[in-house]
Amino acid sequence: MTTRPGGPPSGGRRSPRNRGDDGAGPPRVSGRRGGRPPAGGDRVGRSDRAGRDGAARRGPAADSAPVRPAARDRRSSGAAGRTPSAARRPARTEAASVRRLPTASTGRPGRSRRTSGGGPRRPRPSFRRADPMRRLNAGLLAIAFVLSLFAGRLVQLQTIDSEVYTARALQQRLHKLELPAVRGDITDAEGHPLAKTVEARAVFADPHLIKPEQRQRIVSALAPLLGLEADWLLKKISTPNSRFVYLARGIAPDQGRMVEALRLPGIDTLPEYRRIYPNDDLAAGVIGFVNRDGKGGAGLEWALDSQLAGKDGWQRVEISPTGQHIPMGQDSKQPPVPGKGVRLTLLRDLQAHAQQAIEKQVKATGADNGSVIVMEPRTGRILAMASAPGYDPNRYSEADNWRNPVVEDAYEPGSTNKVITAAAVLEKGGVTPDTVYRVPYSIRRYDRVFHDSSPHPTRRMTFAGVLAKSSNVGTILASETITDQELYGYLRAFGFGEKTGVGLPGETPGQLKPPSQWSGTDRYPISFGQTVSVNALQMASVYATIANGGVRVTPTLVAGTIGPDGRFTPSPEPARRRVISERTADEIIRMLEGATGAEGTAPAAAIPGYRVAGKTGTAEIVNPRCGCYKGGGYTASFAGFAPADDPQLVVQVVLQKPTKGSHYGGDIAAPVFRDVMSFALKTRKIPPTGGTAPKIRIYARD
Incomplete structure (x- = not known):
């Protein structure tokens, strides 16, 4: 072909x-x-x-017949x-190369049919769809990418960061609960409780479980029940990012049960302990109190907090988001260690009597405050330490102050300080109790004039008479037989210018400047107890030293501790040091017996059947507004011991700024001494010695 x-x-x-x-x-x-x-x-x-x-570009219209060859x-x-x-x-x-489109009516190419409006009908456009395999592949690729992100995050959570997130999750569930230790009791010398620990409840909140709309209802229910301020309580239960906050501690168990009965969301209680003082204000200045946080706030509660408090324990438990304990979750525990009990040297009955006596006298004299101390001179043990006004440690927040004036207040001792001058001149100045001085009412030294408390004619007095009559001028004359350094040395030896060592917080050492800082006339008022300051316990220790034959024993309040097993451990023996000779101490004791005799300054201190030795004190108080003694008030005091021929007890009484009646120590402090000493001698079953007090020659023969 x-x-x-x-x-x-x-x-x-x-x-x-x-x-x-x-x-x-x-x-x-x-x-x-x-x-x-x-x-x-x-x-x-x-x-x-x-x-x-x-149309040729887009293809034949949808309603036209196909083009046949x-x-x-x-x-x-x-x-x-x-x-x-x-x-x-x-x-x-380009138009010649385009096929003719068949018309809708004949299917042959030709003119397009016109619409009723006379215009040609435009053929419908055809859309080319994308390849479906491409769309499927793109979708699968996107899904694979997203899944790879999830898989990567899953690998990070379960392998790389698994330990971190596991720890965080456990931390959110774990809660550490405190297990408070039982605080040790404080008892008197015979075991009577002065401070004890009883069961109580603590109220806490879990702010995470409290919804905002529930807060006001919780505040309205708890604030009056627990005695809390509404604003404070609302702030506590709204604490962000917190699962545990205390709302109240140490409440009575009955109150705790009332809180539980309310069934408030996020509110619950925990068992704990509360400190109570069964004798109310008895020895509050010594014992102190425990604050809301369970810590000692004053007195021995503060000073011995580490021994009394013990060591708190803890328990970690897992808590569900709804606040329920997870039984099979992690549970670890550190048991608490109970605190040690403390046995004091105080005697409850004697403490109570001394406190009543000083409270009565403070009220009767209008004094700012007063204090009484009872000591054993041979052991240094303090049998009573009372002050007024006091406070109830069960309601310590209502008190104006929690101070213990016995050790925290410094004052000028006045004539009670003359026993130190007497000891110095007897040992260093060649003076004897019978040394005679010509004593006028007043005397000038340099630019200052010193005088006795009341006018009198010039008299010839023995040194024993000077001490019995408490003559300032006679004391100055005797002190001129020793040097400034010797006088200062004896003051220091008796404990002036340093703390007593009793261990109470806030104790003042008083003020005693060295001779290099004395002015030309300071030695004269220092000799009779002015221009120098001490606390009441320091002064009581001076008389305890004399009563103990010249040996100073550090004052002691704590007899020992009692362990959780009930075993008693005594405190170490207190420090001892000799200050003056026994002979000098005996001479001073005989001279002090004259002060409580009929011719002395404190016959009100005499106790029938007992020989009593002591000394009055009436000191002016510096007025801070002028830095002078004018208008500052007085300190009235008396310190003594009995029986004088065999001293067993020392009693020190101080009244600050009495405003009613007399301000002399012999008039208002000596009667308190007699009252407290009489009670102490009876309760301690100390009989009279039966001895006769020697006669003290006060005035010299002409």
């Missing part, structure tokens, strides 16, 4: 798609010869070119082998 150039194979049928020689020419239309387009076809192509161009012209072989000129001619324009 041969093929004619540019035409179909000779003798064969034409291809259904009858194209030109190059396959790019316009298709033949059936029923036409020579391949010419129908009449008017060219015009149609021009007029509707724009519409057909778009032109039928082969079966004429003569000559005509059949001839290629139409139009087919051989290349397309002159």
Whole structure:
């Protein structure tokens, strides 16, 4: 079979798609010869070119019939082998190469039907959809990426950071609960409780479990029940990022049960202990109190807190988000160690009597405050230490102050200090109790004039008489037999200028300047107890030293401790040191017996059947407004011991700034001494010695 150039194979049928020689020419239309387009076809192509161009690019309209290939012209072989000129001619324009679209009515190429509006109908566009495999692959890729992120995070949580998150989760569930130790009791020397620990409750909140709308209801219910301020309570239960805050501690068990009965969300109680003082204000200045945090706040409760408190324990438990204890969760525990009990040297009955006596006298004299001390001179044990006004440690927050004036207040001792001058001049000045001095009412030294407490004519007095009559001028005359340094040395030896060692907090050492800081006239008032200050216990220790034959024993309040097993451990023996000779001490004791005799300054201190030795004191108080003694008031005091020939007890009484009646120590302090000493001698079952007091020669014979 041969093929004619540019035409179909000779003798064969034409291809259904009858194209030109190059396959790019316009298709033949059936029923036409020579391949010419129908009449008017060219015009149609021009007029509707724009519409057909778009249709040719996009394909036939959806409602048009498909274009069929032109039928082969079966004429003569000559005509059949001839290629139409139009087919051989290349397309002159883009429109000429586009197939004619059949109309909707005839299915043949021609003019498009017009719409009712007169315009041609535009063929519907066709959309080419993307390859579905490409879409599927893209979706799978996106899903794989997201899953890889989740997988990476899962690997981080379960492997890389697993320990960190496990620890954080456990920390959120774990709660550490305090297990308070039982505080040791404080008892008197015979075991009577002065401070004890009883069962109590603590109220706490878990702010995490309290919703904001529940807070006001909780405040309204708890504030009046626990005596708390509403604003403070609201702030506590609103604490952010907290699972445990205390709202109240040490409440009575009955109050705790009332709180539990309210069933408030996030509110619960814990068992703990509360400190009580069964004797109310008895020895409050000595014992002190325990504050709301369970810590000692004053007195021995503060000073011995480490021994009394013991060591708190703890317990870690797992708590669910709803506040429930997880039974099988982690539970570790450190048991608490109970505190040691403390046994004091105080005697409850004697303490109570001394306190009543000083309270009564403070009220009767209008004094600012007063104190009484009862000591054993041979052991240094303090049997009573009372002060007024006091306070109830069960309600310590209502008290104006918690001070113990016995050790915390410094005062000028006045004439009670003359026993130290007497000891110094007897040992260093060559003076004896019978040494005679010509004693006027007043005396000038340099630019100052010193005088006795009351006017009197010039008299010849023995040194024993000077001490019995408490003459300031006679004491100055005797003190001139020793040097400033010697006087200072004896003051220091008796304990001036240093703490007593009793162990009470807030103790003042008083004031005693060295001789290098004395002015030209300081030594004279120092000799009779002015321009120097001490606390009441220091002064009581001076008389205990004399009563003990010149040996000073450190004052002691704590007899020992009691362990959790009930075993008593005594305190170490107090320090002792000799201050003056026993002979000097005996001479001073005999001289002091004269002060309580009929011619002395304190006959009100005498106790029938007992020999009593002691000394009065009436000292002016410095007025801070002017730095002078004018208008500052007085300190009235008395210190003594009995029986004088075998001293067993020492009693020191001090009244500050009495405003009613007399301000002399012999008038208002000596009666308190007699009352307390009499009771102490009876309770301690100390009988009279039966001895007779020696007569003291007060005035010299002419």
